[in-house]
Amino acid sequence: MIMEKVLKAAEPYLVNKTVKDLVIGLSLIGCQLDSGHVGVSYVMREEIPRGCSNFPFAKEAIGKPALEIARWVISGENSLQRAIASAVLAAASYEQNLPDDNVQGKLFGVDFKAGDTVGMIGLIGPVVKELSAKVKEVIIFDKGAEDPRLSPMEKQPELLPTCDVVIITGTTTINGTIDSLLTMCSRAREIVMVGPSTPMYPQGWQSSRLTVLAGSWWDCEHKDEIFKIISLAGGIRQLQPYMQKKAVAV
Amino acid sequence: MKKRFLYLLLVLLLVFALAACSSNENAEPEENLDPGPVQEEASGGEEKKEPTYKEKMVPYDQLEPTERIVFLQNSLNYSREGFYTPETKPAAETITYNGDNVEAYSLSYAIDFLTKGLEGEVTITLNDGSKQALAAEDFAGMYVSIDFTSEEPPVLYNPETGTEITDFLFAQTQAGEVIYSVVSGSVYNAAELIDTIGWDPEVTYRYVATDKFYIPVAPAERETGEIRGTLSGAINGSFPDLTIAGGKINDLLFIEMMN
Numbered sequence: 001m002i003m004e005k006v007l008k009a010a011e012p013y014l015v016n017k018t019v020k021d022l023v024i025g026l027s028l029i030g031c032q033l034d035s036g037h038v039g040v041s042y043v044m045r046e047e048i049p050r051g052c053s054n055f056p057f058a059k060e061a062i063g064k065p066a067l068e069i070a071r072w073v074i075s076g077e078n079s080l081q082r083a084i085a086s087a088v089l090a091a092a093s094y095e096q097n098l099p100d101d102n103v104q105g106k107l108f109g110v111d112f113k114a115g116d117t118v119g120m121i122g123l124i125g126p127v128v129k130e131l132s133a134k135v136k137e138v139i140i141f142d143k144g145a146e147d148p149r150l151s152p153m154e155k156q157p158e159l160l161p162t163c164d165v166v167i168i169t170g171t172t173t174i175n176g177t178i179d180s181l182l183t184m185c186s187r188a189r190e191i192v193m194v195g196p197s198t199p200m201y202p203q204g205w206q207s208s209r210l211t212v213l214a215g216s217w218w219d220c221e222h223k224d225e226i227f228k229i230i231s232l233a234g235g236i237r238q239l240q241p242y243m244q245k246k247a248v249a250v
Numbered sequence: 251m252k253k254r255f256l257y258l259l260l261v262l263l264l265v266f267a268l269a270a271c272s273s274n275e276n277a278e279p280e281e282n283l284d285p286g287p288v289q290e291e292a293s294g295g296e297e298k299k300e301p302t303y304k305e306k307m308v309p310y311d312q313l314e315p316t317e318r319i320v321f322l323q324n325s326l327n328y329s330r331e332g333f334y335t336p337e338t339k340p341a342a343e344t345i346t347y348n349g350d351n352v353e354a355y356s357l358s359y360a361i362d363f364l365t366k367g368l369e370g371e372v373t374i375t376l377n378d379g380s381k382q383a384l385a386a387e388d389f390a391g392m393y394v395s396i397d398f399t400s401e402e403p404p405v406l407y408n409p410e411t412g413t414e415i416t417d418f419l420f421a422q423t424q425a426g427e428v429i430y431s432v433v434s435g436s437v438y439n440a441a442e443l444i445d446t447i448g449w450d451p452e453v454t455y456r457y458v459a460t461d462k463f464y465i466p467v468a469p470a471e472r473e474t475g476e477i478r479g480t481l482s483g484a485i486n487g488s489f490p491d492l493t494i495a496g497g498k499i500n501d502l503l504f505i506e507m508m509n
Contacts, residue, residue: 036302094496100488107481126399126481221304221463221495225330240482241330241461241501 002179002208003074006089009204010070013092017066021223022084024058025230028196028239029080031087033066038218038226039090040239041197042171046144047079057081066092073173073199082174086197093200094217101214101247107131108192108214109247112165119160121181122169123147124194139163160184170197170215182209196236196243205250214247303465303494310462315365316507319428319447321477321485322418324460324503325360327398329484332461333363333503345393345409354393357406357429361390363504366425376417377403388413389421398483401435422447432479440467440475440489444505456508457487460501465494466508477502 021032024043031039061069061084069088076082101108107130112118116135120128123142128149131138139159140150151159160166166185170193172178185191190211198215205213218226219242229238236243328339342353361368368386375381388411396404406415420430428447432438444451451469458464467475467489475489475497487499 129399130481217496219495219498219500221302222461225461240484241459243500244488244496244498245480 001074002182002205003173003199005207006173006199006201006204007070007073009201010089010092010199011067013095013201014065014067014070014088017092019061019064019066019069019088021227022058022062022087023227023230024055024080024084026233027235028230029083029087030227030230031084031091032220032223032227033088033091035091035094036220036223037091037094038220038223039087039092039196040216040218040226040230041083041086041090041174042169042195043083044079044144044171044175047175049078055080058084079174082176083197086170086174086199089199089201090196090215090217093215096200098200098217098246098248101245108167108194108212109249110165110190110192110212116164117162119163119166119185119188121167122171122195123150124167124169127167127194135165156181157184161186163188165190165192167192167194168210169193170195170199173197173199185209200246200248202248202250208250210250212247212249214245217244217246218242219244304463307464310458310464313456314509316509317425317427318363318365318504318506319430319443319449320360320363320504321502322360322394322404322429322431323396323398323433323479323483324485324501325363325429326355326394326396327483328460329501330461332459332463334460343393345407347395347405347407347409352395354395354407357392357394358390360394360429364423364425364427364429365506366423366427368423370424372424373422374415375419375422376415377419378417384413384421386423399434399481401433403433404431420447432477432485434479434481434483436479438477440472440477440487441469443477444472449507454508455505457499457502458504458506459499460503463495463499465489465492465499467492471497 018034020034023030027043029041066088070085072081073085112134117137118131118135120140123140123145128138141156142150143153166188172181191209192212192214193210194214196216198213200213200215222242226242326340328334340355340359342355344351345354368390371383372386372389373381374384388408391408391410392406394404394406403418406418418431420428422428454466454468456464457467471489471492474491478486485502487502489497
């Protein structure tokens with residue numbers, strides 16, 4: 001399981017830190033560590049259990065060691081608990097020196113070629129728009145979205161092996177599909193993990209097929225604004241003013 | 251007898267005192283096991299931490315406005331409250347351009363951020379480096395046709411006079427202020443940008459975001475800094491050698507001189 005290796009790589013950045021604050025919105029989760037750094041992850045609404053008072057672990061996370069909460073990314077009982085861990089991992093990743101994304105207009109630091117077939121797990125509108133003008137074809141899968149551009153989920157095992165480049169959302173580390181997806185990308189020259197939920201620990205991914213981590217950091221000076229937006233069901237678009245995109249080769 | 255009673259009393263007092271001490275020692279680990287007090291202790295410690303830059307920052311409205319380089323796209327593309335509110339945010343209008351009705355923003359949104367106003371002529375610099383002079387009144391009446399997520403330069407057009415600029419990079423007023431276009435996907439070195447418009451490269455400038463957050467950026471930090479037009483259409487600043495705010499300022503609205 002690749003996330004065990006990622007967690008191991010993240011450990012040095014998690015020790016001696018605690019979860020200072022946490023917010024769980026309809027779309028996103030925000031976490032601040034006592035270092036001041038902020039992490040954001042995605043809420044997979046369609047996968048969390050129904051009902052009220054089902055998530056006592058959330059309140060209990062505040063004040064707990066960051067490493068203990070980050071371990072939920074593997075041991076979490078549901079995708080919400082794993083997503084909290086993902087936000088903790090994101091916040092702790094700041095202590096590394098990671099390069100900015102899209103420097104000199106090169107998306108994710110990847111050379112996309114005109115003849116490329118690009119697979120995308122998780123629909124990201126602006127990236128689709130950017131890539132559609134550059135490559136031969138973009139094949140998109142997204143279980144949680146309704147869009148005419150989407151390919152049927154059952155076609156994944158057939159189509160992903162035909163892709164030259166695959167872009168995978170970081171939420172696949174929350175719903176536990178990352179291992180099987182990476183196995184399907186047998187021909188891909190580049191496999192890029194994107195989105196705020198991307199665990200930005202390159203060392204942890206070195207034994208996998210992943211080639212680029214393209215996640216986000218968040219402007220800690222605006223922590224209050226970020227948490228407010230999340231608490232009011234805001235999404236990435238609303239948080240964009242506070243986003244700092246990062247991309248690092250694995 | 252009295253001495254024996256006093257001795258017994260002393261022994262009893264000692265026993266009680268030791269028992270009390272022992273009881274406190276037992277209580278301590280239990281308290282430490284309880285996440286409640288530990289948490290309070292943690293937050294008590296945090297209060298002693300140094301305030302963040304933003305908490306120490308003098309509110310922008312208390313500063314004296316000075317000469318500016320205004321970024322065209324962010325002066326038109328509303329992202330968050332600050333200089334604009336949802337009620338005052340820029341709105342596109344319908345103008346007639348080449349016989350078609352098109353949506354365009356009045357350039358006055360950008361001009362209003364200039365502190366020295368428009369007089370005489372404005373010098374327009376195009377992306378190919380060529381320059382042309384334009385009457386300030388003509389420039390002030392222009393509209394901007396723009397797709398914020400496109401790599402194409404915006405089109406500036408005055409429906410009254412028919413003046414059109416199709417490859418716009420920046421405009422400089424007689425007072426030296428600038429309106430600068432940074433299209434999606436483009437990147438400018440921060441020091442070179444200052445150099446291009448002829449401002450003093452040796453001083454610290456204030457970089458101000460649309461929400462009135464700002465950072466001072468010195469020449470050494472500008473050397474490695476970049477102004478980027480992002481895929482979403484916003485213009486952001488990145489200064490790897492600046493420690494404040496992680497060296498980032500998103501939704502950069504203008505750069506201004508610091509008195």
